Amino acid sequence: MSDLRAESKKTAAKQKKRTEIELDELGDWRRTHYSSNLTPELDGQGCVVFGWIASIRHQGNITFIVIMDKDGLIQVTAKKDEVGEKLYEKIQRLTPHTSIGVKGVLKAIPKAPNGVEVRPQEIKVVGYASVNPSIQLYARKLPSLDKRLEIRAVDLRRPAAQAIFKIRQEALKVIRAHLLKNGYQEVHTPKIISSATEGGAALFPLLYYNKEAFLTQSPQLYKEQLVMAFEKVFEIGPAFRAEQSRTLEHLSEFISVDVEEAYVDYRDVMSRLEAIVREVVEVVKNKCAKELAILQYEPTLPDTFKRFTYDEVLEILAEHGYKVEWGEDLSSAALAKLAESNPSYYFIIDWPTQSKPFYISQKKDDPKLSESFDLIFGSLEIASGGTRVSSRRVLEKRLKEKGLNPKSFAYHLKVFDYGMPPHAGFGLGFERFLMTLTGQKNIREVTYFPRDQRHLTP
Amino acid sequence: MSDLRAESKKTAAKQKKRTEIELDELGDWRRTHYSSNLTPELDGQGCVVFGWIASIRHQGNITFIVIMDKDGLIQVTAKKDEVGEKLYEKIQRLTPHTSIGVKGVLKAIPKAPNGVEVRPQEIKVVGYASVNPSIQLYARKLPSLDKRLEIRAVDLRRPAAQAIFKIRQEALKVIRAHLLKNGYQEVHTPKIISSATEGGAALFPLLYYNKEAFLTQSPQLYKEQLVMAFEKVFEIGPAFRAEQSRTLEHLSEFISVDVEEAYVDYRDVMSRLEAIVREVVEVVKNKCAKELAILQYEPTLPDTFKRFTYDEVLEILAEHGYKVEWGEDLSSAALAKLAESNPSYYFIIDWPTQSKPFYISQKKDDPKLSESFDLIFGSLEIASGGTRVSSRRVLEKRLKEKGLNPKSFAYHLKVFDYGMPPHAGFGLGFERFLMTLTGQKNIREVTYFPRDQRHLTP
Numbered sequence: 001m002s003d004l005r006a007e008s009k010k011t012a013a014k015q016k017k018r019t020e021i022e023l024d025e026l027g028d029w030r031r032t033h034y035s036s037n038l039t040p041e042l043d044g045q046g047c048v049v050f051g052w053i054a055s056i057r058h059q060g061n062i063t064f065i066v067i068m069d070k071d072g073l074i075q076v077t078a079k080k081d082e083v084g085e086k087l088y089e090k091i092q093r094l095t096p097h098t099s100i101g102v103k104g105v106l107k108a109i110p111k112a113p114n115g116v117e118v119r120p121q122e123i124k125v126v127g128y129a130s131v132n133p134s135i136q137l138y139a140r141k142l143p144s145l146d147k148r149l150e151i152r153a154v155d156l157r158r159p160a161a162q163a164i165f166k167i168r169q170e171a172l173k174v175i176r177a178h179l180l181k182n183g184y185q186e187v188h189t190p191k192i193i194s195s196a197t198e199g200g201a202a203l204f205p206l207l208y209y210n211k212e213a214f215l216t217q218s219p220q221l222y223k224e225q226l227v228m229a230f231e232k233v234f235e236i237g238p239a240f241r242a243e244q245s246r247t248l249e250h251l252s253e254f255i256s257v258d259v260e261e262a263y264v265d266y267r268d269v270m271s272r273l274e275a276i277v278r279e280v281v282e283v284v285k286n287k288c289a290k291e292l293a294i295l296q297y298e299p300t301l302p303d304t305f306k307r308f309t310y311d312e313v314l315e316i317l318a319e320h321g322y323k324v325e326w327g328e329d330l331s332s333a334a335l336a337k338l339a340e341s342n343p344s345y346y347f348i349i350d351w352p353t354q355s356k357p358f359y360i361s362q363k364k365d366d367p368k369l370s371e372s373f374d375l376i377f378g379s380l381e382i383a384s385g386g387t388r389v390s391s392r393r394v395l396e397k398r399l400k401e402k403g404l405n406p407k408s409f410a411y412h413l414k415v416f417d418y419g420m421p422p423h424a425g426f427g428l429g430f431e432r433f434l435m436t437l438t439g440q441k442n443i444r445e446v447t448y449f450p451r452d453q454r455h456l457t458p
Numbered sequence: 459m460s461d462l463r464a465e466s467k468k469t470a471a472k473q474k475k476r477t478e479i480e481l482d483e484l485g486d487w488r489r490t491h492y493s494s495n496l497t498p499e500l501d502g503q504g505c506v507v508f509g510w511i512a513s514i515r516h517q518g519n520i521t522f523i524v525i526m527d528k529d530g531l532i533q534v535t536a537k538k539d540e541v542g543e544k545l546y547e548k549i550q551r552l553t554p555h556t557s558i559g560v561k562g563v564l565k566a567i568p569k570a571p572n573g574v575e576v577r578p579q580e581i582k583v584v585g586y587a588s589v590n591p592s593i594q595l596y597a598r599k600l601p602s603l604d605k606r607l608e609i610r611a612v613d614l615r616r617p618a619a620q621a622i623f624k625i626r627q628e629a630l631k632v633i634r635a636h637l638l639k640n641g642y643q644e645v646h647t648p649k650i651i652s653s654a655t656e657g658g659a660a661l662f663p664l665l666y667y668n669k670e671a672f673l674t675q676s677p678q679l680y681k682e683q684l685v686m687a688f689e690k691v692f693e694i695g696p697a698f699r700a701e702q703s704r705t706l707e708h709l710s711e712f713i714s715v716d717v718e719e720a721y722v723d724y725r726d727v728m729s730r731l732e733a734i735v736r737e738v739v740e741v742v743k744n745k746c747a748k749e750l751a752i753l754q755y756e757p758t759l760p761d762t763f764k765r766f767t768y769d770e771v772l773e774i775l776a777e778h779g780y781k782v783e784w785g786e787d788l789s790s791a792a793l794a795k796l797a798e799s800n801p802s803y804y805f806i807i808d809w810p811t812q813s814k815p816f817y818i819s820q821k822k823d824d825p826k827l828s829e830s831f832d833l834i835f836g837s838l839e840i841a842s843g844g845t846r847v848s849s850r851r852v853l854e855k856r857l858k859e860k861g862l863n864p865k866s867f868a869y870h871l872k873v874f875d876y877g878m879p880p881h882a883g884f885g886l887g888f889e890r891f892l893m894t895l896t897g898q899k900n901i902r903e904v905t906y907f908p909r910d911q912r913h914l915t916p
Contacts, residue, residue, distance in 0.1 A: 023849065025822065026880045031721060034641075050721040052686070052877050070641070070689035099879035101721070126721070127848060129877035153873040156687035165688070169643050176634075183492075183528070185627050188713050190907050191649065191696050192662070192673075194914045204650070206664035206673065208710075209700065209911055215650075215664065215673075222907060225916065228510070229614035230623070231528035237695060238649050242667065252666075255646050263489060263508040263559070263584070364483065390585060391481065411915035415611040419510050419587035421557035422484045449648050449680060453667055456652045457869035458683065 021093060024124035029101050036071035040108035040115040047106050049074050049118060052099045052127070052157065054137060063091050066113075067100065068157070075109070075117040076102050083120055090123060097154065099127030145444060152449055152458050163291035164438050164446055167284055171437055172430075174280045175257060176236065182272075184232040184259065189222035191215060191238060195408040202241045204252075215240035218427055220359060221412045223260040224388055227423045228415060231262040236430070246453055248442045249380060251431060253451040259385075260425030266361075266371045266387040269424045270347060273375060273383060274305050277345060277433070284437050297439030306346040310369070313338065313348055327352045335379035342378070345436075349373040358398040361387040375428070377436040385426025392416035479551060482582035487559050494529035498566035498573040505564050507532050507576060510557045510585070510615065512595060521549050524571075525558065526615070533567070533575040534560050541578055548581060555612065557585030603902060610907055610916050621749035622896050622904055625742055629895060630888075632738045633715055634694065640730075642690040642717065647680035649673060649696060653866040660699045662710075673698035676885055678817060679870045681718040682846055685881045686873065689720040694888070704911060706900045707838060709889060711909040717843075718883030724819075724829045724845040727882045728805060731833060731841055732763050735803060735891070742895050755897030764804040768827070771796065771806055785810045793837035800836070803894075807831040816856040819845040833886070835894040843884025850874035 032048045051067030051074060061080035066073050080088045094100065101124040109117045133154050134143050142148060148155040155161060180186070193216045196203050204215040218239050226233045239256040261269060281301045285292070292298060308316070314324050322334050330338075330348070353362050353370040363369045372386035389395045392413050396406045406413060434446040444450040449458055490506045509525030509532060519538035524531050538546045552558065559582040567575045591612050592601050600606060606613040613619060638644070651674045654661050662673040676697050684691045697714040719727060739759045743750070750756060766774070772782050780792050788796075788806070811820050811828040821827045830844035847853045850871050854864045864871060892904040902908035907916055 026721065026723060029721075030726075050879070052879070070643075095877075097877040099720075099877045127877040127879040129875065131875040133876055150869075151873055151876065153683035153686045154876045156684070162687070165643070172644055173638065180631065185528075185623070186630055187906055188696065190711055190909050192698070192711055192909055192914065204664055204666065206662055208662060208914055211914060213914055222916075225611035226614070226906065228611045229620070238646065240650070253648055253650055262557075263484065265484060268488075411608070415609055415916075417587065417589040418591055418609065418612045419553075419555040419557045419585040421508070421510070421585040448645055448684065451648050451650055456650065456666055456669060456671055458680075458873075 021125060021128050023128060024101075024126055026101070026124070026126055029103065029124060034071045035069050035074045035114060038074065038106065038114040038116045040110075042106045042116060043108035045106050046104070047118060048101060048103050049076075050099070050101045050126075053094060053096050053129075056094055056096060058092070063088070065091070065094065065100075067102070073113040074102075075112040076104070076120055077107075077109075077112075077117050078120050087120065087123060090125070091120075094123075094125070095129045096132060097129035097157070098125060099129075100125055145442065146454075149444070149450070149455060149458070156448070159294055161445075163288075163294040164434070164440065165448075166291045167288050167438050168434055168446065170284055170287055171280050171434060172236070174283045175276055178276050178279055179234045179259065182232075184234045184261075185230045187223070187226055187230070187233045187235050188237060189216075189219040189226070189235060191240070194411070196404075202243055204240050204242050217241055218256055219258050220357075220427070221409075223258050223425060224359065224423060225412070225415055227260050227262040228418070228420060231421075233261075234259045239427075244453070249432060249435075251443055251447060251450055251452060254443075254447075255430040257428040257430050257433075258425065259428075260388075260423060262421040262423045264424050265422070266349075266373055266385060266424045269385055269426050270307075270349075270373050270375075273385065273426050273428065274345075276428075277301075277305075277375070280433075281437065295438055299437050299439075300344040302344045302346070305375075306342065307373075308346065308348050309350045310348055310352060311350070327354050329355055332379060335376065335381075338376075339378035342376075345375060345377050347373050347375055356386065358395065358402045358404060359388050361389050371424075373426075375426075377432075380432055380435065381429075382432040382436065383426050383428040385424065387422070387424045390416070390420045390422045392420075479583060479586050481586060482559075482584055484559070484582070484584055487561065487582060492529045493527050493532045493572060496532065496564065496572040496574045498568075500564045500574060501566035503564050504562070505576060506559060506561050507534075508557070508559045508584075511552060511554050511587075514552055514554060516550070521546070523549070523552065523558075525560070531571040533570040534562070534578055535565075535567075535570075535575050536578050545578065545581060548583070549578075552581075552583070553587045554590060555587035555615070556583060557587075558583055603900065604912075607902070607908065607913060607916070614906070617752055619903075621746075621752040622892070622898065623906075624749045625746050625896050626892055626904065628742055628745055629738050629892060630694070632741045633734055636734050636737055637692045637717065640690075642692045642719075643688045645681070645684055645688070645691045645693050646695065647674075647677040647684070647693060649698070652869070654862075660701055662698050662700050675699055676714055677716050678815075678885070679867075681716050681883060682817065682878075682881060683870070683873055685718050685720040686876070686878060689879075690718075692717045697885075702911070707890060707893075709901055709905060709908055709910055712905075713888040715886040715888050715891075716883065717886075718846075718881060720879040720881045722882050723880070724807070724831055724843060724882045727843055727884050728765075728807075728831050728833075731843065731884050731886065732803075734886075735759075735763075735833070738891075739895065753896055757895050757897075758802040760802045760804070763833075764800065765831075766804065766806050767808045768806055768810060769808070785812050787813055790837060793834065793839075796834075797836035800834075803833060803835050805831050805833055814844065816853065816860045816862065817846050819847050829882075831884075833884075835890075838890055838893065839887075840890040840894065841884050841886040843882065845880070845882045848874070848878045848880045850878075 051069040054068045055066045057064045063078045065076040078091050102120045103122040104118045104120040219235050235258045243250045281299050350369045351372045356370045356372050360370045360372050375383035399406045431443050509527035512526045513524045515522045521536045523534040536549050560578045561580040562576040562578040677693050693716045701708045739757050808827045809830045814828045814830050818828045818830050833841035857864045889901050889904050
């Protein structure tokens with residue numbers, strides 16, 4: 001790896017802009033092997049491989065090319081006397097990041113990736129890199145995130161980015177498999193809505209034909225409605241918040257993992273959430289050891305997720321000299337204090353009713369408190385949920401208390417007349433969860449194309 | 459079933475609005491069995507079941523309640539002399555659609571659903587239906603779709619709707635499993651974008667902080683970019699079209715199944731698409747026989763998907779007296795003619811370049827034609843795709859030809875300088891595909907909460 005790092009540094013330095021060379025047609029060439037299929041046992045067999053050039057190094061009359069395909073690295077070794085004048089000349093013009101196809105013969109070589117290299121007979125240049133990116137693949141010091149986002153598609157070729165998105169892929173698979181296995185139905189609800197669910201502040205307005213509409217902040221009301229007919233539902237999809245804050249943990253568009261279930265309360269869905277987080281962390285540790293090594297990060301998992309009540313948290317903070325007004329949300333500073341002794345996952349439950357949205361149920365024995373929870377990792381809130389209000393009368397009252405107009409929610413309130421079951425659920429911020437799985441401090445690093453106040457492209 | 463139909467008709471007729479009754483708390487009651495877990499072998503065992511009342515029938519001193527949970531029906535039989543005066547009185551006040559919990563004893567009864575019924579000892583009314591919906595569960599003649607959409611969450615309780623969304627769930631699972639098994643990575647790309655991909659006509663504008671932005675019509679450009687780093691990607695997510703047409707096949711917000719792959723051309727991805735459709739139809743036929751029976755529909759699957767060229771289609775249509783100007787899109791009437799001899803899935807390939815978006819590649823031997831395809835079912839277009847342009851120079855030229863400004867696409871064009879591989883892909887309209895699997899003529903029937911020119915709620 002360190003060899004590669006040094007090489008990529010050298011090749012990166014060479015030139016800025018090149019003249020485009022004639023591209024070869026893909027034609028009937030098709031891949032015979034991915035890097036992951038290559039083993040020394042294939043020695044002597046023919047192959048066609050594809051990838052982009054991670055490094056190219058000329059040494060006397062030999063050129064070593066390392067290409068990267070979606071599974072890993074392949075070494076291509078071209079000796080002038082073997083490949084002939086014409087192909088060798090073509091090889092000399094190859095540039096890092098150029099996409100090539102290589103037809104050749106496999107040769108077992110202990111020191112090559114997967115113990116085998118390709119001796120090329122023919123090479124097709126199918127995507128020429130005329131510009132050399134400033135991003136060095138293996139460098140520890142990278143250009144600023146803003147610079148990298150400008151060519152995000154290229155930035156994502158870095159092994160560290162590949163590792164992050166491999167972990168993302170695994171996490172997504174485990175979450176969905178867990179929910180399907182436990183009888184939840186995957187649903188898709190509208191992203192264009194007529195009224196705010198979490199209050200009006202952070203909404204993106206849009207023109208829907210001739211009407212004003214908004215982008216949804218969460219599928220909250222729709223997933224609640226769907227438990228009437230399907231009982232257990234989940235959705236993994238985009239949600240939108242016009243956040244004014246420029247923090248490391250906010251996106252304007254994020255992926256929300258939403259779960260809702262009938263005939264249960266907040267304690268049941270908390271257990272479900274804990275089980276999901278637990279399974280994801282375990283699978284990632286097992287299946288993504290290589291990727292975690294690249295990221296130099298080890299996800300943690302407490303034996304049990306502690307469940308502090310909001311009141312307990314206030315006491316703990318008071319002991320440390322942090323005064324929080326009862327009813328207020330917990331500031332980053334307060335959570336950071338709490339994180340000192342709770343660096344991994346834990347719950348804060350039973351929040352003041354006034355601090356939670358209108359659809360969260362009050363506690364029967366103390367209406368000032370709600371049947372609610374947040375899942376926190378250190379000082380990062382990654383999920384929240386609770387028992388929902390299932391009575392129309394109570395819902396109307398709560399809407400008014402929050403200064404919202406029940407008329408704007410008529411389409412929603414209406415269905416509560418038809419036997420809405422008690423229900424509970426949660427929303428998990430997928431990117432925030434990924435931060436805890438990959439050790440990334442900036443949420444943009446775990447997002448393919450992040451959207452925030454400053455980034456509307458790419 | 460016909461019994462139930464008659465009953466539900468009777469109960470539906472009874473009353474319109476009722477006074478709310480006191481709700482019972484869910485408390486510590488938790489479900490012991492779903493309907494799908496019930497078998498006659500459980501005779502004599504205790505149980506707690508939950509569901510909403512699909513029908514209730516009083517016969518002398520016996521009340522028969524049928525509740526529906528997410529998996530099916532459970533019969534609850536209350537005999538006055540067994541349950542006692544107080545519970546029997548409570549049962550008399552139950553209404554259709556009310557959600558209840560029943561604690562009782564299971565009794566094997568040959569004629570009951572699953573061969574077993576519940577003899578109640580205690581009943582909790584956890585969600586009271588104070589209004590009786592005009593929608594009859596088993597009726598063939600239903601209120602208008604508009605009426606039903608007003609209380610869509612209740613409408614979705616109909617067995618026919620349940621069947622549709624069970625098939626939806628299966629189709630979604632099969633598509634995703636197929637793609638994951640074949641090495642595609644699931645991605646999520648931004649829904650808020652800065653410029654149109656399919657031309658500017660059908661865009662929803664929105665205010666993104668202080669800038670103008672749009673809702674994406676497809677993840678086209680983003681999925682293309684992502685093949686640079688991940689080679690094989692897919693996304694299943696919302697896409698938005700401000701369609702002015704009020705047809706049975708258009709939604710303003712739909713779920714698009716997008717696939718993109720490097721180092722292949724349109725014929726490869728056509729084969730992939732055919733394999734997916736084939737697998738979904740086969741699984742649905744196998745696993746959803748009961749649901750298809752409810753819908754009285756049998757999905758069809760031709761031995762091979764025919765591949766007509768656009769030119770061939772024009773010839774066939776000419777033979778039938780349909781004149782289509784070369785270069786024009788095919789009208790519904792033209793496709794309907796074609797559907798007469800091709801009622802199931804088939805491809806139309808090699809469309810005129812002028813009829814396809816800027817990112818579709820021209821044929822090398824005839825640039826008037828493009829390496830493109832549509833997948834059609836009868837006369838319904840359900841997917842389209844093609845080989846993509848992978849050269850920046852060509853892309854800029856094509857943008858200009860389409861009257862689009864390359865400057866608006868600078869963020870996209872830029873990455874083509876860094877070794878963009880040749881690639882191809884397709885987008886499948888998931889709801890349209892579902893129409894072909896369920897026999898529904900109106901796309902709104904296969905959508906949880908449809909969005910169109912007239913429906914922004916629920």
